Amino acid sequence: MLQITNLQYHMALEFTERVEQLRFGGKPTQLTIAVTNYIQKHLSQSIRVEDMAQAFYMSRPYLSSKFKQETGETLTDFILKEKTEEAKRLLLYSDKSATAIASYLGFSSLGHFSQVFKRYSGQTPTEYKDKFIK
Numbered sequence: 001m002l003q004i005t006n007l008q009y010h011m012a013l014e015f016t017e018r019v020e021q022l023r024f025g026g027k028p029t030q031l032t033i034a035v036t037n038y039i040q041k042h043l044s045q046s047i048r049v050e051d052m053a054q055a056f057y058m059s060r061p062y063l064s065s066k067f068k069q070e071t072g073e074t075l076t077d078f079i080l081k082e083k084t085e086e087a088k089r090l091l092l093y094s095d096k097s098a099t100a101i102a103s104y105l106g107f108s109s110l111g112h113f114s115q116v117f118k119r120y121s122g123q124t125p126t127e128y129k130d131k132f133i134k
Contacts, residue, residue, distance in 0.1 A: 011089060031056075032070050035063075039079055043086050046106035049075050084120040087113070091129045098125040 028036075038052055052075070053063040067075050083105050090101045102113030117125050 011086075029070055031063075031066055035067055035075070035078075039082050043083060044104050044106060046108075047079050049079075080116050081120050083107075084117055087117055087125065088121065088128060091125055092132055098129075101125070 034056065035052065038055060039047060049064060050060050053060040056063060058066075064075050067073075067078070071078065073081075087101050087105060090096055090104070091098070094101075096104065098113070099110050102110045105113065107113035107116070114124055117123075117128070121128055123131070
């Protein structure tokens with residue numbers, strides 16, 4: 001039970017920090033908040049920008065352009081960074097294997113998950129876990 005509470009605390013803290021990182025001189029826009037919330041709610045699925053645009057009644061190009069204008073990064077990069085951050089939490093605070101985490105986060109394969117994880121964290125999931133859990 002303590003692990004769940006600890007995980008929830010870290011998730012809330014990380015979410016707050018991510019929203020703060022999106023700020024560019026002021027409060028995040030409604031769109032940025034909505035996109036961030038959508039991604040957080042759908043982390044355990046394969047998130048497609050097309051589906052997100054449809055959920056917000058926008059075209060894919062408009063949503064992508066607006067998000068990049070407001071945050072300085074692409075939606076795809078943001079989604080993959082969020083999934084990487086969630087994977088880090090799961091690697092440290094759960095007993096799930098990298099394969100189970102990859103599946104849970106909607107990756108098509110362990111290889112793709114490992115490639116994305118390394119791109120955004122600089123190390124493989126195994127290296128990351130071994131670094132913190134000895």
